[in-house]
Amino acid sequence: MNNLETGSTLAPRDAVMLAAGALDANRRRTALIVLATAIGVAAVVLLASLGEGAQRFVSGQFEALGTNLLVVMPGRNETTGGPPPVLGTTPRDLTIDDAYALAAWRDIEAIAPVMVGNAPVSVASGLEREVNVLGSTASMQSLRHLEMVQGRFLPESDPERGAAICVIGSELRQELFGSAPAVGRWLRVADRRFRVIGVLRDTGMSIGTDFDDLVIIPVASAQMLFDRESLFRIITSVRPGGDLAAASAAVHDIIAQRHEGEDDVTVITQDSVVETLGRIVGTITLGVAGISAISLAVAGILIMNVMLVAVTQRRAEIGLLKALGARTADVRGLFMLEAVMLACGGALLGLGVGLGAAFAVGQLYPSFPVATPRWAMLTAAGVAVVTGLVFGVVPARRAAALDPVDALTRR
Amino acid sequence: MARDGDAGSAAMIRLAGITRTFHLGDSVVNAVDDVDLDIGAGEYISIMGPSGSGKSTLLNLIALLDRPSAGTYRFEGREVVGLDDDALAAIRRESIGFVFQSFHLIPRLTAAANVELPLTLSGVAPAARHARVADMLAAMHLADRAGHRPAELSGGQRQRVAIARAMITAPRLLLADEPTGNLDSHSGTQVVELLEALRREQGVTLIVVTHDADLGRRAQRRIRLVDGRIDADVSD
Structure with a gap:
């Protein structure tokens, strides 16, 4: 019988090493993809940081005035906050x-x-x-x-x-x-x-x-x-x-x-004003960060493109892996890993750059309370990795589906 | 080291009515056409024949890299035609070594890492892998080339690395498709002698596809294919 000591399939650690080796073998390609992803992540992180800073700046301004203020305005407004209706009642x-x-x-x-x-x-x-x-x-x-x-x-x-x-x-x-x-x-x-x-x-x-x-x-x-x-x-x-x-x-x-x-008056407390303004700024922040997240989708498409090219270029290697007994899932996993590692690398670099840029802004404008919200970091990095996963699926499946004889012989 | 005298009942490989059909445009070609073949453990077989006679196709079928269009295949007593990809991969991993004409080493990996690959795919622990790879490279007289990449090796050295890779899992069946096809005669002879030594010393069943008549004659059993059919099957 066979005398292989342990296991029968590729260990996760080895899969990571193999995928990393493939990325390392094509450094320029790897660097470009990581960069593309990083730009997207950094943009999300930085814009969200600036938005959060704006939000804090606004509430800081109000809190400096004291939260014990009541502002009385002529005219009745059913909701708290916001100005009274311009038309309609004559207060x-x-x-x-x-x-x-x-x-x-x-x-x-x-x-x-x-x-x-x-x-x-x-x-x-x-x-x-x-x-x-x-x-x-x-x-x-x-x-x-x-x-x-x-x-x-x-x-x-x-x-x-x-x-x-x-x-x-x-x-x-x-x-x-x-x-x-x-x-x-x-x-x-x-x-x-x-x-x-x-x-x-x-x-x-x-x-x-x-x-x-x-x-x-x-x-x-x-x-x-x-x-x-x-x-x-x-x-x-x-x-x-x-x-x-x-x-x-x-x-x-x-x-x-x-x-x-x-x-027939409206009474506004600072709290409600802060809340309203905070909501507005928050919405803007979310919108801007969302727009920058589109660049992550672009990075994802780049990842897919590069991985598809890699599958074509490495047909012989894929065929060999299969001939040597790699399971379909192993081949698929290796290519998914490459895509996800590219995305993770981009996410890490992007987080670093984004946080660094936010820090730099904070240093340049000390009065502006730049702060990176945790959700922005998690979302940006998460979207990047999910993008890598999603856009890695097609190339990985294609690689796994290659017929070993075809892959080994056809040039 | 089981060399069964009675290859019939203890056949390692038993092909019956194996046919492999390719569709090329409108025409249908039977690259392998209704082949019956029994191969006993420990045999040394050469498969020869003109180009396009189906040698490589037959070898790929035996290697479980390809699936027959018709026929049955028992490998070590087990019917393998209906098995799924992963089951076939498992048999390849554990029981079959394959040597290619063009070596098929992964360029970015060192000689040692190339040899290690089948063990990695089998989930062998790193320490055990490294020890076995070192032993294998030493046995192939490649110890001093372990850290070299394929591009830094001669053709003969590359093929020896490829043989080391094929043998690292101690398979019971070693298949070689034109193993000397890309080598000069000196390196080619070295490679052939290495394959023969492995068979002799480890009892591995050796099947070599070649159209080099000298190489073909060295085998104890010589099969000649013409148009996908066995034209001659001669044993010493």
Whole structure:
């Protein structure tokens, strides 16, 4: 009888060695395929990292403001988050009195009525352009964590009194006054003159408001300037430890009382805004990562093509393996292994490159919280390997189906 | 080392009515046509005949590389015609060694790795494989060539590597298809003497297909094929 010591079929370890040997024998081909797969994986990982970073950046911005803010907007919106309907209901205006009525609730710490608009701003030198104008009160400073580089913010005063003073953003200051001191100077907003009493610290964008390029004036002044009573928003903060939901309900009650039983405002908590924005950014991330995953499919087709060529080129070798007693499954397994090893190599390299690139972005832009989500790594690598498997099936089956005599003799 | 005097009852190979039909376009060719053949264990047989007489086809059928279109084939007492691919592969792995005219060594593998391949396919553990390969290469006077790739070997050396590969699993049947066809006469003689020594010393059944008359005459039993039929079957 035969005296073969053990087993009767190809051991997995040996199969890996044989497949690796075949890949090693054709290094350029192997390198190109690994590269193609790696690019796809790296793209998915990097884009997902940037998307996750964007998501964290957005929530970071909101959390910096404190999650204890309630924003009251005129108009009723059935869902939380999102702006009130543009058409349809005609909500009652929010007034400064409404805003101060809210301050009476026990858990409300501070309130700031907000008006927005834009108006041409000019200085004596004749420079003029459209600038965002924000009307508010002294409490705006603490609610939005605004810091001053020069002068001071709007003073505590009767909100109904429209003083002719303003605070300007740093960019606007530079544009209007250059290197000359700004505090104490006058500027013209539409047809009114305002004295500059302070300049905001350079903060960049903060949730859609560019605090570097705007003029803040007392809310009553803004009402006069825009000839309008209704507020754009009321920003309120809830006392630390206060109940956000209860405060929100109280806001609705108070406004309803003041609006003849009509609860016609929308109250947004930071949480819901963060959640909504996070959902949007997340969807975009997923979409972009999905698009880059298409390149993985392309890599898969490349793998299939290369493996099909390999089957043709290595007919004699396949025939020999069969003549030497390799089972159909062994031959199929060897070719599948090659395809999967190519894909795995690409996945590993791609993960490395993608993570490296994400790290580099994080180093270059420290304020941008780049983070690679685990799902992106798993998905990218998983899709790459599955692609290798799927596109390896056809070549492997073809190899396994070769007739040994044919494969050995036909050239 | 069983050399059965009575090849009839203890035949290693028993072909009956074996036919192999090829369809070439519209024409149908019986490359092997109704062949009956019994081969006993330990025999030394040459198969000769003109080109296209079906020598290689018959050898491939005996090697279980090909399936007959008709007829029955008992290999070591077991009917093999109906077996599936993997069962045939198992018999090839364990019982049959094959030497090809063009060597069919895998270019990227060293001589040792080529010889090792059948053991690898059989799932033999690496340590045991390496020991056996080293012994086999030494027996073939190829110990100093173990690390060379086929391209670095002469034709005779390549064929000796191929014979080492065929013999590494200690098969009971060794088939050689024109083993000297790509070799000069000196290397060819060496290879033939090696095959004969293996048969003599290990009792392996040796079947050589050739159209080299000198080589053919060396066998104790000489079969001549013409048009797929056995034209002559002469024993010493």
